[in-house]
Amino acid sequence: MGEKSLKRELGLLHATMMGIGGAICAGVFVTLGYAATLAGTALIIAMILCGIINLFTMLSYAELGAAIPSAGGEYTFAKASFGGFLSFATGWFEWISNMFYASFSSIGFAYLISYVIPTVNIPLIAIIIVAIFTIINIKGVKETGLTQTALVIMLLGILGVFIFWGFFNGQNAGSLGLKAPEGFLGVLRASAFIFVVYLGGEAIAVAQAEIKDPGKTIPRAILLSCFALILIYTTIALVVFKTVPAESLAGKVSPLAYVAEQFMGPIGVVIITVAGIIAALSSVNTSIMASSRVAYALARDGYFPKGFFTLHARFRTPIIATLVGSVLIAAFAATGIVNFVTYATDFGFIIGFVFVNLSLIKLRRDKPNLHRPFKVPLYPLTPILGIVTSLLLIFFLEPSTLLIGLELFIFGLTAYYIKMVGHYRVCLAMGGMNLGISAFSALFAFLIMSNLLPISLSQDTSLLLFCVAILVSITYLIAGLLNVTRKHE
Amino acid sequence: MAKARRVALRIVGGLQCGLGGLASVFAYLVYTSPLIRDTLVIASEEVPLYMFLFLVLGMFSILSGFLLVHEKDSGN
Numbered sequence: 001m002g003e004k005s006l007k008r009e010l011g012l013l014h015a016t017m018m019g020i021g022g023a024i025c026a027g028v029f030v031t032l033g034y035a036a037t038l039a040g041t042a043l044i045i046a047m048i049l050c051g052i053i054n055l056f057t058m059l060s061y062a063e064l065g066a067a068i069p070s071a072g073g074e075y076t077f078a079k080a081s082f083g084g085f086l087s088f089a090t091g092w093f094e095w096i097s098n099m100f101y102a103s104f105s106s107i108g109f110a111y112l113i114s115y116v117i118p119t120v121n122i123p124l125i126a127i128i129i130v131a132i133f134t135i136i137n138i139k140g141v142k143e144t145g146l147t148q149t150a151l152v153i154m155l156l157g158i159l160g161v162f163i164f165w166g167f168f169n170g171q172n173a174g175s176l177g178l179k180a181p182e183g184f185l186g187v188l189r190a191s192a193f194i195f196v197v198y199l200g201g202e203a204i205a206v207a208q209a210e211i212k213d214p215g216k217t218i219p220r221a222i223l224l225s226c227f228a229l230i231l232i233y234t235t236i237a238l239v240v241f242k243t244v245p246a247e248s249l250a251g252k253v254s255p256l257a258y259v260a261e262q263f264m265g266p267i268g269v270v271i272i273t274v275a276g277i278i279a280a281l282s283s284v285n286t287s288i289m290a291s292s293r294v295a296y297a298l299a300r301d302g303y304f305p306k307g308f309f310t311l312h313a314r315f316r317t318p319i320i321a322t323l324v325g326s327v328l329i330a331a332f333a334a335t336g337i338v339n340f341v342t343y344a345t346d347f348g349f350i351i352g353f354v355f356v357n358l359s360l361i362k363l364r365r366d367k368p369n370l371h372r373p374f375k376v377p378l379y380p381l382t383p384i385l386g387i388v389t390s391l392l393l394i395f396f397l398e399p400s401t402l403l404i405g406l407e408l409f410i411f412g413l414t415a416y417y418i419k420m421v422g423h424y425r426v427c428l429a430m431g432g433m434n435l436g437i438s439a440f441s442a443l444f445a446f447l448i449m450s451n452l453l454p455i456s457l458s459q460d461t462s463l464l465l466f467c468v469a470i471l472v473s474i475t476y477l478i479a480g481l482l483n484v485t486r487k488h489e
Numbered sequence: 490m491a492k493a494r495r496v497a498l499r500i501v502g503g504l505q506c507g508l509g510g511l512a513s514v515f516a517y518l519v520y521t522s523p524l525i526r527d528t529l530v531i532a533s534e535e536v537p538l539y540m541f542l543f544l545v546l547g548m549f550s551i552l553s554g555f556l557l558v559h560e561k562d563s564g565n
Contacts, residue, residue: 335517403537410545414552427560430553437546455530472508478501479553482494486560 006071006209007141007316012217012224014145015204019225020232021152021282022200022290025105028233029276031194033255036246039190042180043246044237046190051230053191053393054198056386057353058226059376060360062219065205066373067363069214072297073206073290074352074359079301081362085416090355091298092412094206097348098291099325101200102284103332104345106130109280110333112273126333133285134326137292140315141210144289151282158275159232162260162268166239171263176242192396197233199349200283201225202356206290215373288326295321303419347405353390357383424486431483434476441473502557509550516543 010018032043039046064077072079075091103126110125137144180186204211204221211217240249240259249255254276260268296318299308304321312319360383363370376382394402418426447453448466457465518525519539525531531539 403541407541407544411548414548418552427556430549430556433549434553437549457530458528461528475501475504475508478497479505479557482498482501482557482560483553 006311006318008210008212008214009140009142010145010207010211010217012221014149015207015211015217015221016224016228017149017152018145018207018286018289019201019204019221020228021148021155021279022203022286023198023225023229024152024155024232024279025101025108025197025200025283027194028197028236029254029256029272029279031197032237032240033249033252035190035194036240036249036255038182038186038193040179040181040186040246041175041241042178042187043190043194044234044241045178045180046187046194047233047237048230049187049191050195050198051226051233053195053386053389054201054229055226056382056389057357058201058222060356060383060386061202061205062222062374063372063376064356064360064363065208065218065222066215067370069208069211069218070297071206071209071293071300073202073208073294074356075294075297076208077205077359077363078355079297081359081366085413086355087301088298088303088416089409089412090352090359091294091303092415093348093351093355093408095291095294095298095325096408096412097345097352098206098287098294099329100332100345100348102130102287102291102329105280105283105287106329106333109277109284112277112280115273123334127330129281129284130288130326130330130333133281133288134322136285137288137322137326138312138315138317138319140317141207141289144285148282148285151278151285155275155278155282156232158271158278159236162256162272162275163235163239166243166259166263167235169263171243175245176238179246189396192393195393196346198229199346200286201229202349202352203286203290206293209293219374288322288329291325291329292318292322295325303416347394347402348408350390350394351405354387357386357390427483427486431480431486434480434483438473438476438480441469441476445469445473498557498560502554502560505550505554505557507554509547509552509554512543512547512550516540516547519543 035046036043061073065073068076068080070076072091074094075087078087078090081087106126106129107122109129110120110122113125114120114122136147182189201222204218204225208214208218211221236256240255243259243262249258252258254269254272256276257269257272260272262268264271295304295308298304299306299321308318308321308324310320311317360376361380364379394405417429445466448462448469515525516539519529519531520536526533526536
């Protein structure tokens with residue numbers, strides 16, 4: 001194994017398919033029902049609105065990707081424009097969110113398989129699929145691209161059959177007249193909910209070091225995949241509302257399968273389930289590739305251990321970054337906690353969007369003479385709209401998303417701190433925190449003993465909690481003292 | 490004295506790693522097990538907060554434990 005450069009083997013077709021395949025995940029097969037209850041038939045507008053919001057930021061990706069075509073995507077852009085902690089935080093969120101996205105997609109795949117074979121073990125299936133795509137990703141970016149292209153072409157074929165059959169032979173029990181039961185606010189809420197179906201397309205930028213003729217190919221692939229996604233999602237929504245009334249989608253586990261059943265019969269359910277499986281597979285493939293490239297770039301700049309910067313001698317793929325990422329993806333997938341993984345994914349991707357737009361503005365100001373094969377139109381309005389709309393989306397998501405985001409930020413900050421400051425200072429900081437936790441645990445034990453806790457617990461539970469609090473308090477007190485009395489090397 | 494410190498580092502570091510692992514597993518159990526939530530009177534809307542606290546505590550403990558054990562390994 002050596003440290004050679006990544007191979008530029010992806011052409012326009014592979015790159016575009018990577019963008020489309022990264023975005024079309026199982027989400028589109030399951031989110032339409034709830035979104036239709038929020039926006040009614042005006043969900044068609046929400047689909048277009050989301051596509052436009054996505055386009056604002058994708059234009060920034062296109063400009064930056066063409067100007068700085070090295071591995072790492074958002075992280076590389078933030079590194080070139082800001083450097084320091086901000087670039088690390090961008091890379092950290094990108095790495096984590098791609099891993100969560102791969103876990104989410106592999107769990108989604110396993111659930112879809114369980115519809116066909118109800119006895120399967122969901123975590124086991126998720127882990128097996130992660131293992132298969134890890135091997136493909138290690139084998140080479142060309143293999144990854146070919147697999148992705150094949151999957152996306154199959155997926156587009158199935159969705160094409162659904163759309164054409166629905167338009168020309170489907171029933172007309174629904175209505176294409178735009179009606180929003182909750183008004184424009186409902187359309188906005190539906191937009192925040194379904195925006196996830198557009199996430200993942202930026203995988204093109206992450207793989208930019210492996211794209212041929214990046215100055216031309218990256219902007220073209222990004223814009224092509226953006227417009228293709230708007231077209232696909234909008235026509236799917238049109239077929240859905242032409243076929244059935246919006247109200248009938250409420251509570252449906254797989255609304256798209258339900259609609260397909262209306263005009264194709266039982267075979268429609270099978271076809272849409274197969275499409276969902278392919279979509280999940282292509283998302284797993286793309287996000288394993290994306291997470292490994294970000295870890296590779298972070299290691300290149302000294303933020304991650306050097307081992308992550310190692311390329312396979314024969315395949316020239318980041319083998320350690322891929323393997324470590326895949327182990328973590330499999331571990332997340334094994335937990336099967338889909339909601340947590342979904343929120344973490346959303347938060348990470350949307351924060352990435354904000355940083356990309358900020359990077360574009362900063363670079364335009366600091367490096368006006370940088371060679372830019374593609375330029376964002378209507379600058380600075382477009383990136384500013386990208387930032388504002390991305391931030392708005394975060395506040396329309398579940399409140400727990402913010403909490404999970406904060407959690408990921410704390411983990412990232414700790415990793416950065418440990419890597420960038422001296423060992424002695426880290427030990428001192430740890431010592432202080434240990435002493436703080438010890439004091440807090442002692443207080444907690446006192447409150448339990450005095451029955452001053454604002455909740456009523458059984459006697460057994462109180463005794464157990466008291467013992468745990470005392471154990472934690474003593475352990476952390478000693479740990480704190482050991483840390484702060486450490487000799488300066 | 491140095492020997493006593495080495496022993497303390499090993500025991501406390503290991504204990505902290507163990508407690509960190511337990512805290513992480515507990516965060517998972519709080520999320521998945523209604524029994525645990527009922528026993529500790531945790532409302533469903535408070536689950537993300539508890540998960541947050543236990544995961545941060547778990548990560549911190551594992552890290553602190555590793556640093557202590559590592560100090561022993563480097564011969565200090």
